[in-house]
Amino acid sequence: MTTISSLPRTQRALKVANSNTFDLIPNAPIPAFDDNDTVLIRVVHVAINPVDGKSADLSPTPGATSGTDFAGIVVALQTDAHDNTDKSQSTLKIGDRVMGFVFGNNPQIRDNGAFAEYVAVSRRFLWCVPTHMSLEAAASLPVGIASVGLALHYLHISMQLLREEALKSVAAASKSRDRHGTFDHCDNVFVLVYGGGTSTGAIAIQVLKASGFTPIACCSLESAGRAKHLGAAATFDYQSATCGRDIREYTNDSLTYAIDCISESTSMSLCYEAIGSTGGRYVSLDPFPIRGCVRRSIVPAWICSYTQFGQPISWNPPYNLDERPGDVRAAAEWYSLAQKLLDAGLIEAPCLENRAGGLSSLREGINEYSKHGKAVLVPSVGVHTAMIMPESAMNWAMSQPDDTLSIIHAFSELNQTKYSLGNSRYWSDPWQLSLVKAHLSSILPSLIPQLNEELADALPKHLGTDTENWKEIELERTLRKVISQMLSRFIVGSGLCRDETYLGLAYKVILGMMTTIWATLPYPEFMRSITGPISSWHTQRNISRIQELLKPLYNERLSTLQNKGRSDGEQQPQDLLMMMMRFAQKKRPNELANLSIITRRVCAANFVAMHQSTIVATNIILNTLGSDAAFNTIAMLRDEITNVLGGTDSAGWSKERFSQMTKTDSVARESMRLNFPLGTRGSMRTVMKDGLQSPEGIRLQKGTTISWLASCAQVDADRFEEPHKFDPFRFSRPLKEGEGPKDAFVTTSPQYLPFGHGKHACPGRFMVDDMFKMILAHLLTHYDLAWPSEYQGKQPPSIWQAELSVPPPGARILVKRRKI
Template identity: 25%
Template sequence: MLQLSEPSYGSAIAIGLAGWFTYQYYLFTVNKAKVANIPTVGGDGFISSYISAWKFVFNGHRIVQEGYEKYNGRAFKIPTLMTGDRWLIVVSGKQMIEEVRKAPEDKLSFKEVGFELIQTDYVFGSKAARVDPYHIEVVRGPMTRGFPSRFADIKDEIVESFTDHMPAKPDEWTRIAVSDALLPIVARTSNRLFVGLPLCRDSEFLRIQKNLTIHVVTIANIINIVPTFMKSITGKLLSNFPKEHRLMQKFLKETVQERMDAEDERGRKYEGRPNDMISWLLDLVPAELRNLEDISLRILSLNFAAIHTTSITMTNVLFDLAARQEYMAPLREEVEQVIGEYGWSKESMGKLRKMDSFMKESSRLGGLSGLVVNRKAVNDFTFSDGTTVPKGFRVAVAGQAIHEDKENYKSADAFDGFRFLELRDGGHEYDNLRHQMVTLDSSFLFFGHGRAACPGRFFAVNEVKAMMAYMLLNYDFKLPNDSTEVPAGFYIMGGRSPSMSAPILIRKRTSKIQ
């Protein structure tokens, strides 16, 4: 029998590593050649690109800004740690943004980049997420049309959840961690619309919704940087999603089965049918997907999209307002006047024009990501200036840099809470519509752009307005030590998050408006 000596084992390992290194170098060379005509920000050598890619993890916003300033209106590329093409192509300028917006799904795909960034095949443990994404149309259609009639329920949940998670006294200041309080408030309020009472207040149900987004994003980032042959095993070892999905099915089993049975017996429009997300999903679900497993997956997906982005937006607005007390009185006066006259409704939220402006300005500067309108080229795509994004490469727009460009906004680096109110009063109906927070525009990309823009933005904006209106009526709030400095957020992979631990001080106040 042939016996391998210790040097033989070492030689085998060395040969294996050399082979892997050679293969990686080959892939790097081939992919770099495909985008050689696009300038690079950072290192573009085999080793130097890895160093720049690691820098991008925590300094991505600065790297994108550097590229924007050097190549404004053109494309540039950034090395990333993602396996595969490794290069992210970033564009700016109204012409290129418009071309990305108009690009068909079979050229620049929103769906494919979503699957890739979240690594759904491996995180979810199946290809279920790739099946007909009908829930997006549910949000765009039935939910957007249906939530106004549920505004009384939404307001009720806001009252109850603030009482539970932001308790305060009228005669003293109470210190709270904003993110710890807002996350359950947003989760409860959103799920009052999604699944209703009593499930929207169930602590274990809410735990899944609050924790799963952070878990999925973390695992997806890990899977994105491991070699392809290790992605499946990494997902199986690290992802809790399959277990939490099974638990979600237990929570929803009785409700979903009752709804399907009622439809089978009495028709889809039976009297007393609940007006919530479960019903809206059942309205549009393809027949082959009409089952508990799929409906629960869609509820998880909608919570994934809604809870953390809304809570981040609300946190940014709270910090910006707490640091700028001069806006408190005019915003509170507007809320008292509008709610006093029109009550709690979507109509009244639409009349909170100062609030809308303040929220939009907070989102312009606070944002969610320096890179927006992400797409993946499923076929070669060539811009009008001749720049080609090869098949398999990702492309994104330099969102935060556009928001802070003085060509787009006067005194762009300064916070002006009523900037968009003044723009809306420009004298034309177009100005009034264009400068609302929910309106899509090439110079305000908080919700993305084009057909793939956030379909839930109408509900999200109204939800944040309602929560902010309730806070203004029922609380005084400020930063500790009367600070006027907004707590510093943090950046990762080009995205921004407000501080997760920074506190505010709150004090209960009495309002005539309820």
């Protein structure tokens, strides 16, 4: 082995901490480089790629080094390595300038990423930086060049043909200073590059031009000039209503290849429209929506450049990919050819924004899109591509009317009640939820004693009353039973809320609705019509059983309404079911007469209220117990409960007293800040009109789903000291000089999105706030808590399911009734 002397044993590295959050570690290990193929490189420059933030948001690997693109200097390699790679790669030596990219945020190899002082890479996946190019410029190219090579492979373009034509361009370039001159190519085959203004699109245009093809670009008017400078024969404005038709006319209906560097539903649709009538091939850089495959004569594919490394990608769907051996072989051919194009000056680096500060500045750079007025497109769970909007656009978006940006349309698509509940009306016309917003504040004072009554009944039933021996419970399952009973008191009243059969069926329906979401959302409508009814078959049976249990109560309430009140003067019930029936009598008489519809609206209300409340409550209690050793959390909360609520006597509990529980409120808000049970994105809206543009100049196409990245704002180091640490009393400590007022658990803002923001913020959060405080007060007053011995006094970490941060499955605690 040959090395530069005195290599350090540790390095500084930017590690993934959690969803879209990073920590700069000062003593991270140097990546391993002890095989004949691996080269150790001192990183000089890196480029921030959208995948760096996107992957850490959608599939974070805590402890993994982040970063993709780099350029640097070779500092260690094996001297006895022999291979058949291109000479420029096999004859690497200490001090050579190289560029490449690495699989950052890698669940399998956590100590190797570009955002570090050193990176280890196979010599097969390195390019020597040409003498005419700076390391700074070189760092912006690697993943783009690799992606273009894979895209050409998936377009089924012969690498041999590419090599022959590219070598002609290389020879011509060596005789001319005009790198974009006209070369004598053998064919005039059009290739559409959608997103010609992107970095990868710009590289694709140059490679295609040098390889004998005729690239045409679809881009903005602002990017058209540069695309033509790089070699595009023509450009087309993607916002033009006739864009696809114009491309087909320009190519005389002969276009057979399209590379989509934007990779959303609208870009796919335009590419499909532009490809000629005989069909062709389409390649995207992200998973494409299946329902976009509207022409059988077009073969679609999507690429992920990390597959060139010959290992599976163990990220969350849809990025969980098996090995692709063909990609490894294609990359081996492409790298040597790309080296010749680089050496000949036929690939030009994009325009760069330079940042000072080294590794310490990368966290801010990764979050740049959200915090400083830029938007990012990410693939959503469904068939649409979602746009992450910058924080600066929040107030503008929240002020838009519902027929411009629609929350109802966004959640109707997300929840798929068309199949799970048999009709989309339960979310497209969710009047059962509107009643909560209209009436909850007026009935909450009288509701608190009712919820307290159910809590006092449920906790001893599920936790026991033994004051001598510890009882082990599965926390989430236990809380689900407690919370279901409490919330059912509000939804259906005192009769059914303690009916174990009803509560069990209600939970089964919730699980069934979630199953249907996952069985339908990723697929186009024609497939949903098959998977939807199949996945919801058991759900429909369980809804019918709930309907039978509701029938006596429904008939009783219906009789009350028809008799215009109770003859004995007794006040009508104030639960949600009664509110629904009163509303339906006035506004939806056809629905009132249909018990099946009323039952399904009750199930929709259960879905919104019970499941997510259980996850949040579980996180709060886990975090309370987990922080107790460092912050004395339980004792501090017990003191507050005694001082504010009066100890064990819950008869006088009220909304006013709960509002004074600042420490308990802080624990709940801090738990919601660090955990994302409702997803890392908030305030979803669907764009309902064409031509919409934000004040930042972000153009929004009709049908796009927009949202905001809560995981950035809620762990922002500019706003929070030690942002990734659970500090139970962060929001309850006395104000420091110059500090603004602390926010409460229910307060929404562009920086705190668990309940959404604006006029459509969750109306039930005020009841949930009181319920969580009641649960903590009852639990800590009447029970001691501890970890099972196998946890060794440590809190089990949350896990990620797609974009949701949820408690670890089966997490357990010990409880014992206190002697009071």
